[in-house]
Amino acid sequence: MTGVDIVNLLEKGMADKSVKCSVTEERRVSVEIKADDLKEGISILLEACKPRFITLSAVDNGLDVELMYHFSVDSIVVTLRTSIPKETSQVETMTDIVPAAEFIEREVSELFGISFEGHPRTTNLVLPDDWPAEEKPLSKPFAGNLPPQARGEVENLLSSGCAQVILEYFTEMRERAGLPKLPSIACASEESLREFQELIRRTGFDKRAGFDWEKSKLRYR
Amino acid sequence: MTDNSSNQKVIVFDPELCTGCRYCEVVCSFKHYGCIDLSKSYVRILFNGDEGTGAFEAVNCQHCEEPICVSACPSEALEKDERTGWVKINPLKCIGCQMCVYLCPLSVPFFDEERKAAVKCDFCDGDPECVRHCSPAALRVVTREEALQLNKRLYLGIR
Numbered sequence: 001m002t003g004v005d006i007v008n009l010l011e012k013g014m015a016d017k018s019v020k021c022s023v024t025e026e027r028r029v030s031v032e033i034k035a036d037d038l039k040e041g042i043s044i045l046l047e048a049c050k051p052r053f054i055t056l057s058a059v060d061n062g063l064d065v066e067l068m069y070h071f072s073v074d075s076i077v078v079t080l081r082t083s084i085p086k087e088t089s090q091v092e093t094m095t096d097i098v099p100a101a102e103f104i105e106r107e108v109s110e111l112f113g114i115s116f117e118g119h120p121r122t123t124n125l126v127l128p129d130d131w132p133a134e135e136k137p138l139s140k141p142f143a144g145n146l147p148p149q150a151r152g153e154v155e156n157l158l159s160s161g162c163a164q165v166i167l168e169y170f171t172e173m174r175e176r177a178g179l180p181k182l183p184s185i186a187c188a189s190e191e192s193l194r195e196f197q198e199l200i201r202r203t204g205f206d207k208r209a210g211f212d213w214e215k216s217k218l219r220y221r
Numbered sequence: 222m223t224d225n226s227s228n229q230k231v232i233v234f235d236p237e238l239c240t241g242c243r244y245c246e247v248v249c250s251f252k253h254y255g256c257i258d259l260s261k262s263y264v265r266i267l268f269n270g271d272e273g274t275g276a277f278e279a280v281n282c283q284h285c286e287e288p289i290c291v292s293a294c295p296s297e298a299l300e301k302d303e304r305t306g307w308v309k310i311n312p313l314k315c316i317g318c319q320m321c322v323y324l325c326p327l328s329v330p331f332f333d334e335e336r337k338a339a340v341k342c343d344f345c346d347g348d349p350e351c352v353r354h355c356s357p358a359a360l361r362v363v364t365r366e367e368a369l370q371l372n373k374r375l376y377l378g379i380r
Contacts, residue, residue, distance in 0.1 A: 050358070052240070052356045052357040052358075053356040054356075098356075099353040099354050100244060100354045100355070100356040102248075102354070103247070103248075103251075
């Protein structure tokens with residue numbers, strides 16, 4: 001079995017789900033998958049290839065925790081990646097289909113604060129028993145890569161198209177001076193605001209900054 | 222081999238699949254002692270210093286058809302369950318003479334200094350933890366008949 005075969009297998013088996021599979025280099029396959037579909041993806045892999053579970057690794061990137069389940073199929077390392085938002089920090093356990101993941105899931109749970117739903121044991125494994133429950137040694141503060149002083153401005157910029165909030169006083173002053181109420185920037189018209197926001201989405205700045213479009217604010221504020 | 226014993230379940234080890242992660246030892250000691258101490262595991266992985274496949278060998282209880290540990294025990298602490306085929310130690314009866322440790326060809330039972338009794342694999346009452354957690358499936362539960370075939374192929378080269 002080659003890396004391309006594994007990619008085809010997962011893409012075919014999960015055609016209705018959003019899965020990004022790629023052969024990143026020789027003997028390495030990367031699969032980006034949503035947390036809800038993770039179990040299904042692993043089940044397909046288990047049934048078809050009988051892989052060996054290597055380990056689970058976790059990376060805290062501030063806004064989300066990325067979980068990577070590594071499997072070995074005929075010396076090819078298949079990595080299933082999923083991002084867990086820190087607001088929920090919950091994911092279904094894989095121990096019922098991959099029993100060998102039991103200890104490493106506990107370790108990730110203790111060090112990063114991810115709760116694995118349905119895990120058979122949840123007591124401390126690597127940390128002392130009297131360790132404070134809210135303290136997670138490898139967890140970073142819940143924040144994006146924006147400096148604190150820029151957060152307010154970025155929030156305004158992405159939601160309204162203006163870096164600064166235009167106070168009523170200024171709009172009055174502009175009217176008195178015979179100018180249009182708002183300056184001719186993105187926030188002046190709905191159409192240009194949409195275009196501006198589309199540009200932000202395409203560059204991926206919203207994801208890096210941790211902006212929630214539904215709530216029109218940063219996730220960690 | 223009788224019909225009953227050929228269908229009994231045993232643990233087999235395939236050195237071609239073992240990666241030497243020793244996870245079986247980790248989970249065994251954790252299940253029986255509540256701590257991760259490889260020296261307390263009932264299954265042991267040996268390294269023979271070679272490279273590549275076949276570099277590891279497991280020492281695990283074969284739950285022999287005619288267990289020498291049972292016949293060696295002066296206090297009848299060791300018993301073979303005729304139905305399941307599992308050989309178990311009753312720690313309350315064990316007097317700690319270590320005869321089973323010396324006489325077992327694989328030295329599977331070992332003397333637990335804390336309990337002052339011999340301990341050995343109890344097959345985890347049908348679902349061995351070492352097998353459940355062995356990710357490359359080097360440790361497997363098969364019938365005694367299948368185990369014999371596999372071991373003949375692996376160690377004697379008979380196919």
